[in-house]
Amino acid sequence: MNQTIVKNLILFAFLLIFDFAFGQTTDYSGVVIAKSDKTPLPGAIVLVKGTKIGTQTDFDGNFNISVPDSLNTLTISYIGFKTQEIKLDKPRLLEIFLKEDCNICYFDYQDIGVHAMSGVLNNPIGGQLYFSTPAMFGGTTLKTNFAYQTNLKENRFLNSSVSLVHLFMDCGFDLDLKASLRNVNHNNNIDSQSYSFESSINIRGIKLLAGFSTIDYVELDKNKMVKSNGPLVGFGKWLHDPFYAEFKATMSIYRNVSEYQVEVKRNFRRLSTFIRYNKIGGFNEINLGVGYQFNYY
Incomplete structure (x- = not known):
């Protein structure tokens, strides 16, 4: 072989x-x-x-x-x-x-926005500017917002905030922190300044808000003066078809006075719109805003 x-x-x-x-x-x-x-x-x-x-x-x-x-x-x-x-x-x-997968985008807030605003009840002229940039640590984003309205006379309404967005984030979970300042002068009668610090937990599209607020409020015709601290609570949600909008409502409860904020936002590509309702004691305002936003990164 x-x-x-x-x-x-x-x-x-x-x-x-x-x-x-x-x-x-x-x-x-x-x-x-x-x-x-x-x-x-x-x-x-x-x-x-x-x-x-x-x-x-x-x-x-x-x-x-x-x-x-x-x-x-x-x-x-x-x-x-x-x-x-x-x-x-x-x-x-x-x-x-x-298990469901997700794509976490830490940079979804790297944008600049400019809005024209009009108060339906008291302050017809105003504007808003916001800016966001990555923070110095992790994937957290720093977001600032400044809005100012007036009737060019005795009325003015200032609303500003600084936020840390995506402070802690995972699939289906997101934690943000926010500090705000609101100042109101209305008809030489109401003078109010309030500060708040809030955290929001976003769980599968539902936003739960909790925090702490303080107010210094004067209403002359009612001889009402309030200096008080109180809790802040709120709720937010993304509204699907047919609205495709973001809804958010918060309430601060003080001694003898309350503060409410409700907002609905919707974007049309780069065009951004919103409706806001603000109530601080005897002051009420409905704000309409439209503006342009763009991503710089």
């Missing part, structure tokens, strides 16, 4: 062993489900890790796949969800829960 025949026999034996080792398979079946709301995920990709062996889930999230006995890991992927690896063991009916 010459060397060529021996080599061929060895190669043939090796191929037989290889085919036997990798030709044995085990059938697995299962269902792929969204962890958040327990709904099935149709069209999820199920692959044997390191191979092109795979399948897709049906309309009800079910799948069947044959896995070589030499391999023991599946990878499951679906758009908008985190890819997951599953180690195969004795159970052949699998129930796989995928």
Whole structure:
């Protein structure tokens, strides 16, 4: 027997062993489900890790796949969800829960905006300027806002704030901090200055606000003078179809006087609009604003 025949026999034996080792398979079946709301995920990709062996889930999230006995890991992927690896063991009916993925954008507030404002009730002339830039640490953004309105006589309304946005952030969770100053002079009768410090926790599109406020309020015709501290509470939410707007409302409760702020904002590409309602004791104002914003980074 010459060397060529021996080599061929060895190669043939090796191929037989290889085919036997990798030709044995085990059938697995299962269902792929969204962890958040327990709904099935149709069209999820199920692959044997390191191979092109795979399948897709049906309309009800079910799948069947044959896995070589030499391999023991599946990878499951679906758009908008985190890819997951599953180690195969004795159970052949699998129930796989995928977590939602998210893209965290720390720089969504790197913009500048200029607005023209008009108070419907008291201060018809005004404007607003806001500016935001990355802070010096992490992905936090520093945001400033300054708004001023007047009737060119005795009335004026100043509203300014400084915020740290995305102070702590993860998928479905976002924590912001904000400090504000509001000053009102109205008809030579009301003189008010209030400060507030608030934190907002954004959980899956719902914003919960809590903080602390202080006010120095004078209303001459009622002989009313208030210096007080009090809690600040609020609520915010993104309004979907047909509004596509952001809603926010806050309330500060002091001794013998209250302060309310309600705002609805909507953007049309680079055009930004808002409606605000402000009430501080006996002062009320409805503000309409329209302006232009652009990203500088």
